[in-house]
Amino acid sequence: MISQLHNFLKQNTQLKDDEIRDILKSFKPIKTKRNQVLEKEGEICKHFYFINKGCLRLYEIDKKGNEITGYFALEDSFITTLTSFITQKPSRDFLTSYEPAELEVISRQDFFNLTEKYKDLKMYYNKVIEFALIHSQMRIYGFLGMEGIDKLKWVMEHEPKLLTRISSKAVASYLGMTNSTLSKLKAKL
Amino acid sequence: MISQLHNFLKQNTQLKDDEIRDILKSFKPIKTKRNQVLEKEGEICKHFYFINKGCLRLYEIDKKGNEITGYFALEDSFITTLTSFITQKPSRDFLTSYEPAELEVISRQDFFNLTEKYKDLKMYYNKVIEFALIHSQMRIYGFLGMEGIDKLKWVMEHEPKLLTRISSKAVASYLGMTNSTLSKLKAKL
DNA sequence: GAAAAACGTTGTCATATGACAACGTTTAAA
DNA sequence: TTTAAACGTTGTCATATGACAACGTTTTTC
Numbered sequence: 001m002i003s004q005l006h007n008f009l010k011q012n013t014q015l016k017d018d019e020i021r022d023i024l025k026s027f028k029p030i031k032t033k034r035n036q037v038l039e040k041e042g043e044i045c046k047h048f049y050f051i052n053k054g055c056l057r058l059y060e061i062d063k064k065g066n067e068i069t070g071y072f073a074l075e076d077s078f079i080t081t082l083t084s085f086i087t088q089k090p091s092r093d094f095l096t097s098y099e100p101a102e103l104e105v106i107s108r109q110d111f112f113n114l115t116e117k118y119k120d121l122k123m124y125y126n127k128v129i130e131f132a133l134i135h136s137q138m139r140i141y142g143f144l145g146m147e148g149i150d151k152l153k154w155v156m157e158h159e160p161k162l163l164t165r166i167s168s169k170a171v172a173s174y175l176g177m178t179n180s181t182l183s184k185l186k187a188k189l
Numbered sequence: 190m191i192s193q194l195h196n197f198l199k200q201n202t203q204l205k206d207d208e209i210r211d212i213l214k215s216f217k218p219i220k221t222k223r224n225q226v227l228e229k230e231g232e233i234c235k236h237f238y239f240i241n242k243g244c245l246r247l248y249e250i251d252k253k254g255n256e257i258t259g260y261f262a263l264e265d266s267f268i269t270t271l272t273s274f275i276t277q278k279p280s281r282d283f284l285t286s287y288e289p290a291e292l293e294v295i296s297r298q299d300f301f302n303l304t305e306k307y308k309d310l311k312m313y314y315n316k317v318i319e320f321a322l323i324h325s326q327m328r329i330y331g332f333l334g335m336e337g338i339d340k341l342k343w344v345m346e347h348e349p350k351l352l353t354r355i356s357s358k359a360v361a362s363y364l365g366m367t368n369s370t371l372s373k374l375k376a377k378l
Numbered sequence: 379g380a381a382a383a384a385c386g387t388t389g390t391c392a393t394a395t396g397a398c399a400a401c402g403t404t405t406a407a408a
Numbered sequence: 409t410t411t412a413a414a415c416g417t418t419g420t421c422a423t424a425t426g427a428c429a430a431c432g433t434t435t436t437t438c
Binding site: 060062063064066068070082083086087092126129130132133134136137138139140141143144145146150176177 | 249251252255257259271272275276281315318319321322323325326327328329330332333334335339365366
């Protein structure tokens, strides 16, 4: 049986089947419960995750104790606390499972060994970084200086899955507003 | 005489002198006036810039006609409208000279030819992307949900050069607030 | 050097949003 | 199944900030 990650790499890279099989040896499957912490603030990120099933959430906690969600990742995507993963400095982010999830994990060391071995994997990693950058920029421009009601409409248009699948509270933290504000905005629509 | 860009690449990469000389052949020096447009919203970004002197500003214009500044780049750094440069879709950003500037420009095509030729240059380019990502993330988390006065303090601490070198109006656009609000906040400090 | 434009500050006013609380509903835990 | 916790909604109230205008200063342009 061919794994989901195998298919994913097949579709998104130029890697050949035997190369992919070699790469997959370094990944380990894990299952998580709801709200399980995978990467913690203050710790250095050493893992890279692929999502077979479920939803992971990347967030930090600001001075006031409020959660600010940076990103939700769904099935068939790679994610980790990228800033710490890159810099190897203590992370400001948490990465947790939003739902019970099935993941494939690889250690940072193994991953970078493989990117050295397989140029196509390195190219794919660079695309992951590029995509993360583009998404970040979109959020900065999209949300800075935009009013709440427009942020809500933006998400409805661009990431509608979030509104059905994710709790209001979490969506609010993604939009940079409180849950009560989001609730009132939804009532206005 | 050894150029500034030569020194910069020497210090920030493993490239050898003769490799750098070869790379520099594809860069062309240009001088700009104040507020000169280098890359325009709606157009596809085809250039990559190195700043010898001066300051470039990356911004977009939102629905209400307000400018939102994403980034200020100073001497000895590379910059372009990265999202469009990567995706080759029409840019949402403008890139303009904030001050009269002296730049070195290379075409996207030449640049990517060179990153194929020189692995060390490609590695440096990947670092540029990574840095841009890290900076973006910092801004998202730093600014979403933060009050104006705290944003101001944040910039005073982390990017104090901006406050001395950049106009109030432009700083305000970077912080996602109006100039009058910034002015009042400064009075409060 | 003179005229015009852009800029920075301050005031007033309107409003979007946060803080907090109450309460019913849904979800999780035992 | 029962109990407790978390969640979503709605109300009130306080406040930070935007919109707009006035005005003096600084900068640009010709």
